[in-house]
């Protein structure tokens with residue numbers, strides 16, 4: 196059986212020539228145009244299968260998920276002190292237990308219990324943006340961190356420079372920067388490279404690893420210790436950790452359950468990054484597409500009025516906000532090549548052989564930029580997700596959350612965090628381009644951080660209250676009115 200079509204590899208190294216390491220999804224998408232929906236490539240000795248269409252992703256990753264739910268071995272994970280991370284656990288009993296722990300607290304009906312907290316955190320976000328709009332990225336980061344830390348550890352971070360957030364963010368940032376599958380492929384093929392000294396050219400990852408391991412240990416232990424201390428003191432509100440320890444810890448002499456709970460809890464923080472990155476894409480879109488913003492605000496004003504803020508009960512009528520969320524996922528998916536899956540066994544699809552152990556990359560970028568389904572894919576057009584009568588159509592752009600048995604476990608929580616933050620931000624603020632000294636718009640070309648996950652790099656923008664005379668006292672009164 197032939198392998199799927201793909202670019203001819205060079206000896207030993209494979210398809211490194213012309214590979215855009217800063218935006219690999221663009222290279223993979225070019226290959227999609229040349230070779231089709233299923234592309235084979237090779238980096239060193241790692242087989243890579245790139246899946247470029249929703250149909251093939253669904254046929255393989257969803258419908259044959261018993262074969263496609265493994266993860267590639269990343270030797271760099273161990274090196275960086277990140278082997279606890281549930282996202283990269285191999286398909287097996289340990290992953291299954293982590294998944295169960297998440298499911299218990301983040302499944303659709305359980306996630307409803309976080310909504311009051313999510314609204315409170317969205318209110319806090321509004322206060323931050325009013326007080327200090329220039330620092331909008333920091334407020335967005337705090338918002339998504341505070342939701343996860345509350346849900347997982349019942350930890351309420353300080354509004355600025357929270358010490359726990361600083362440690363975890365540092366750990367996650369190092370990990371995201373160095374942990375690209377393409378880099379891992381090199382070290383997987385030549386693990387011997389990792390035994391070379393860290394000053395050796397190309398081995399900056401080894402220097403990063405020392406720091407990464409220190410921070411990763413603190414990321415695992417410090418918030419968990421906090422949650423345990425509060426449980427012992429009897430002052431803890433329900434959280435993922437307290438629920439899970441209550442359920443599993445008593446009958447666990449080995450300590451394995453406690454270790455898994457600690458690891459899964461720490462992993463959840465990664466979801467905060469995706470939430471914040473999506474929010475940043477949203478702000479960028481609002482700045483670049485003022486007509487979208489105006490339509491959303493006119494709808495909020497007509498459904499909710501200006502005497503209170505939107506809440507989840509308004510959601511069914513605010514369909515355009517949901518269309519904006521879906522378009523945000525589609526326009527610039529923040530995990531553009533998905534999280535790599537791997538085959539647990541060999542397979543045959545449409546006459547092509549797919550080897551066991553192949554890395555399988557769902558090219559979410561190509562799926563969301565499929566011109567047949569989404570004409571003018573580079574334009575931000577939420578109307579794509581609405582029917583003629585203004586209700587939402589069936590296209591949820593859910594593939595931003597992944598596929599099959601590895602689909603994101605935090606998607607219901609993330610969806611509610613995004614909806615509440617976006618609806619409230621649109622209700623209170625106007626997002627525009629920043630002005631220069633002469634009062635002209637400052638134009639800019641969006642730039643993106645490139646890694647396994649992407650996000651827009653800071654851009655000049657202005658965030659001003661929509662309502663006349665808005666100040667902290669009035670905002671607090673509005674929040675009070677909405678409680």
Ligand code: HEM
Pocket residue numbers: 281282283294297301343462463464465466467469470473529530533534535536595596597598599600601602603604605606608609
């Ligand atoms: C906008 C926000 C988010 C996006 C776009 C997102 C996206 C993703 C994607 C693409 C995957 C990989 C799925 C696959 O392998 O096919 C994933 C996995 C995962 N996500 Fe999220 N995520 C978000 C928020 C969250 C949140 C808030 C949490 C935690 C509460 C979370 C926890 C996880 C975990 C634990 C996994 C690993 C699942 C597994 O390997 O079995 N995510 N997410």
